[in-house]
Amino acid sequence: xxxxxxxxxxxxxxxxxxxxxxxxxxxxxxxxxxxxxxxxxxxxxxxxxxxxxxxxxxxxxxxxxxxxxxxxxxxxxxxxxxxxxxxxxxxxxxxxxxxxxxxxxxxxxxxxxxxxxxxxxxxxxxxxxxxxxxxxxxxxxxxxxxxxxxxxxxxxxxxxxxxxxxxxxxxxxxxxxxxxxxxxxxxxxxxxxxxxxxxxxxxxxxxxxxxxxxxxxxxxxxxxxxxxxxxxxxxxxxxxxxxxxxxxxxxxxxxxxxxxxxxxxxxxxxxxxxxxxxxxxxxxxxxxxxxxxxxxxxxxxxxxxxxxxxxxxxxxxxxxxxxxxxxxxx
Numbered sequence: 609x610x611x612x613x614x615x616x617x618x619x620x621x622x623x624x625x626x627x628x629x630x631x632x633x634x635x636x637x638x639x640x641x642x643x644x645x646x647x648x649x650x651x652x653x654x655x656x657x658x659x660x661x662x663x664x665x666x667x668x669x670x671x672x673x674x675x676x677x678x679x680x681x682x683x684x685x686x687x688x689x690x691x692x693x694x695x696x697x698x699x700x701x702x703x704x705x706x707x708x709x710x711x712x713x714x715x716x717x718x719x720x721x722x723x724x725x726x727x728x729x730x731x732x733x734x735x736x737x738x739x740x741x742x743x744x745x746x747x748x749x750x751x752x753x754x755x756x757x758x759x760x761x762x763x764x765x766x767x768x769x770x771x772x773x774x775x776x777x778x779x780x781x782x783x784x785x786x787x788x789x790x791x792x793x794x795x796x797x798x799x800x801x802x803x804x805x806x807x808x809x810x811x812x813x814x815x816x817x818x819x820x821x822x823x824x825x826x827x828x829x830x831x832x833x834x835x836x837x838x839x840x841x842x843x844x845x846x847x848x849x850x851x852x853x854x855x856x857x858x859x860x861x862x863x864x865x866x867x868x869x870x871x872x873x874x875x876x877x878x879x880x881x882x883x884x885x886x887x888x889x890x891x892x893x894x895x896x897x898x899x900x901x902x903x904x905x906x907x908x909x910x911x912x913x914x915x916x917x918x919x920x921x922x923x924x925x926x927x928x929x930x931x932x933x934x935x936x937x938x
Contacts, residue, residue, distance in 0.1 A: 667711030751798030853905030857881030
């Protein structure tokens with residue numbers, strides 16, 4: 609049998625007590641308790657502060673601990689709340705009541721666009737205090753998703769008249785003053801996950817056009833380079849209405865709704881730029897879809913999910929921390 613030194617090129621250090629500031633990947637032998645210790649990174653969800661108003665089908669921007677959520681299907685449908693990592697504070701209402709819409713940006717520079725009812729064509733910006741109506745989308749729609757900063761957003765998909773509720777593949781870019789129609793996605797979809805920037809975005813999951821039977825949740829993803837869409841890897845399972853955050857090469861998807869069996873889920877998946885994989889042990893305490901999250905979060909922390917189906921108020925925060933563990937060598 610090969611020794612650790614032969615495999616790794618160095619010996620396991622023997623110490624009488626654990627290091628005070630252990631780092632991920634470290635390994636040592638604690639001679640006092642006669643155990644080998646390692647430091648893996650452990651991913652988990654922890655409870656955060658409750659929303660002031662329980663709601664669903666709303667949107668968010670920013671990350672933990674500087675997030676903002678807005679809109680939703682529960683009155684007042686224009687309500688805005690800001691998060692400081694522990695509690696939510698009510699802010700000024702949006703100008704337009706909306707739900708099933710897109711959101712992007714940060715807590716102090718957010719953009720909201722599209723949504724129901726109607727569908728909605730207008731967009732509005734948030735400066736950390738108040739909302740201002742800005743340029744309209746080229747195509748009114750609901751179930752739209754987008755990502756980026758307030759002055760550079762890519763928005764796509766959703767359901768647009770006169771074919772609604774059939775989903776669309778339409779894609780538009782926002783430059784801070786107006787929307788420009790770009791190349792279509794490869795797959796028409798709505799209520800999907802998105803992360804990244806206007807020139808390096810990732811879209812995944814969602815729901816296809818309505819059908820009377822069968823699984824309508826989409827399993828595959830697409831990458832956007834600022835001009836066109838390229839097919840990416842498949843999710844472990846197709847789902848819609850999930851929380852999302854990260855970048856094109858390091859994305860996180862969590863919660864959501866699946867059609868087979870029909871249920872909200874608690875699972876978390878991560879994308880490394882090549883493939884999707886389930887994050888072991890990182891399950892939400894509450895299964896939910898139609899929640900708000902901020903796509904500016906990361907796969908190593910800062911991600912959050914708030915509210916969701918059944919109009920819940922609970923928030924959960926994602927943590928990836930280096931944790932000391934003992935190895936059983938008996």
